[in-house]
Amino acid sequence: MNLSIIGDKLQIELEWFEQLWAFYLDKIIEIPLAHIIRVTTEEPASNWAEIRAPGTFLPGVIKAGTYYTKRGKEFWYVTSDKHYLTLELDHESYRRIIFTLEQNEAWRERIEQQIQT
Numbered sequence: 001m002n003l004s005i006i007g008d009k010l011q012i013e014l015e016w017f018e019q020l021w022a023f024y025l026d027k028i029i030e031i032p033l034a035h036i037i038r039v040t041t042e043e044p045a046s047n048w049a050e051i052r053a054p055g056t057f058l059p060g061v062i063k064a065g066t067y068y069t070k071r072g073k074e075f076w077y078v079t080s081d082k083h084y085l086t087l088e089l090d091h092e093s094y095r096r097i098i099f100t101l102e103q104n105e106a107w108r109e110r111i112e113q114q115i116q117t
Contacts, residue, residue, distance in 0.1 A: 001077065001099060003107055005114060008033050010087075012097070014077070022064040022077055023054035029075070031092060038088035039111045041104045044096070050074075071095050087111075 002013040012029040019027060046063070055065015055076070063078045072095030078084070083104040087097045101107060 001101060003101070005033070005110070010036065010111060012099075018064070018077055021056045021062060022075070023056070024065065024075075029097070031087065031089065031097070033111070033114050035089050035091050036087050036111060036115050037090050039108050039115070040086045041084055041108050042086070043082065043084055044086050044098050074098065
């Protein structure tokens with residue numbers, strides 16, 4: 001997974017295997033920075049009541065795809081790595097996008113700087 005900020009958008013580029021595990025056809029997810037209302041590196045809440053449609057879930061290994069929760073529709077791509085990055089969104093089909101990324105703290109700071117300007 002590669003992140004970049006191009007103009008006024010955050011671009012999340014998925015590798016082919018990430019698309020496969022997440023059952024996500026598009027290679028790139030673009031989010032206007034103005035639609036990001038919060039960024040955090042805290043471990044996100046998750047429970048058994050979430051509906052996966054479509055996606056992959058292997059406990060302790062991977063949670064990937066679209067999930068429907070009490071909070072709304074969410075996109076997850078989380079592995080056993082604990083470097084979470086959660087984007088809370090407004091005016092998007094997903095209410096949250098949650099993934100793991102080695103440089104999660106650096107990306108949190110970078111996104112926060114962009115959305116505060």
